[in-house]
Amino acid sequence: MTLVSVPTNLLMMTAGLALMVLLSRNGSAEPVSEAIAMLEKGKTAERRQAVLTLARIGDQRAARPLAKAMHDADRMVRETSAQALWQVWHRSGDAEVDRRLQAGIDAMNRRALAEAVNIFSEVIAMAPDFAEGYNKRATVYYMQERYEESLEDCDKTLGLNPIHFGALSGSGLVYLGLRNPVKALELFKRAIAVNPNMPSVQQNIEDLTRYLRDQTT
Numbered sequence: 001m002t003l004v005s006v007p008t009n010l011l012m013m014t015a016g017l018a019l020m021v022l023l024s025r026n027g028s029a030e031p032v033s034e035a036i037a038m039l040e041k042g043k044t045a046e047r048r049q050a051v052l053t054l055a056r057i058g059d060q061r062a063a064r065p066l067a068k069a070m071h072d073a074d075r076m077v078r079e080t081s082a083q084a085l086w087q088v089w090h091r092s093g094d095a096e097v098d099r100r101l102q103a104g105i106d107a108m109n110r111r112a113l114a115e116a117v118n119i120f121s122e123v124i125a126m127a128p129d130f131a132e133g134y135n136k137r138a139t140v141y142y143m144q145e146r147y148e149e150s151l152e153d154c155d156k157t158l159g160l161n162p163i164h165f166g167a168l169s170g171s172g173l174v175y176l177g178l179r180n181p182v183k184a185l186e187l188f189k190r191a192i193a194v195n196p197n198m199p200s201v202q203q204n205i206e207d208l209t210r211y212l213r214d215q216t217t
Helices: 008-025 031-040 044-057 062-070 075-089 097-108 113-126 131-143 146-162 165-177 182-196 198-214
Strands: none
Touching: 031 044, 031 075, 044 062, 044 075, 062 075, 075 131, 097 113, 097 131, 113 131, 131 146, 131 165, 146 165, 165 182, 165 198, 182 198
């Protein structure tokens, strides 16, 4: 559910260079496959380049490698992999679906929440197997304090995309809204296991662990 902002200008400036490097090495290689291979087996600088390329052009094939890269030894690879994964998740493979998704995000950012719900519902109707439509609607429902509906959409998101750390951490926030700290802690721990690069989620885990411990003493 949580929307992670991406340093778009950085990705745009460097991804083009990264892509040229990839293609110059193997002009006949399909760039997404080549970037995935470099992410999995390359040296540090190559893995950094690969992540930037996948942020720019990666499709669903890149999701699992990027999820693994969020545990990379290199901090830059870890953090940019999480950002790149959001970029990949926003690509349905249908330009019109993606256009409507962005329209919904724009409405959400304007706090036009009813409009955003309607648009994300359109996205879901157009592409019922596209996890991000449910995830974005879950975010708006949470903003409206419609917690049960938000949780339902988080569950649908995770049914389609089990490694969606945004939906996992978002579910934790929903359970906090429902005053269920035990379940919230469980979801936050699941989220951080997928993506350890979320300081706010780690802080939630520490705060809830301390709170629940204090309740039993």
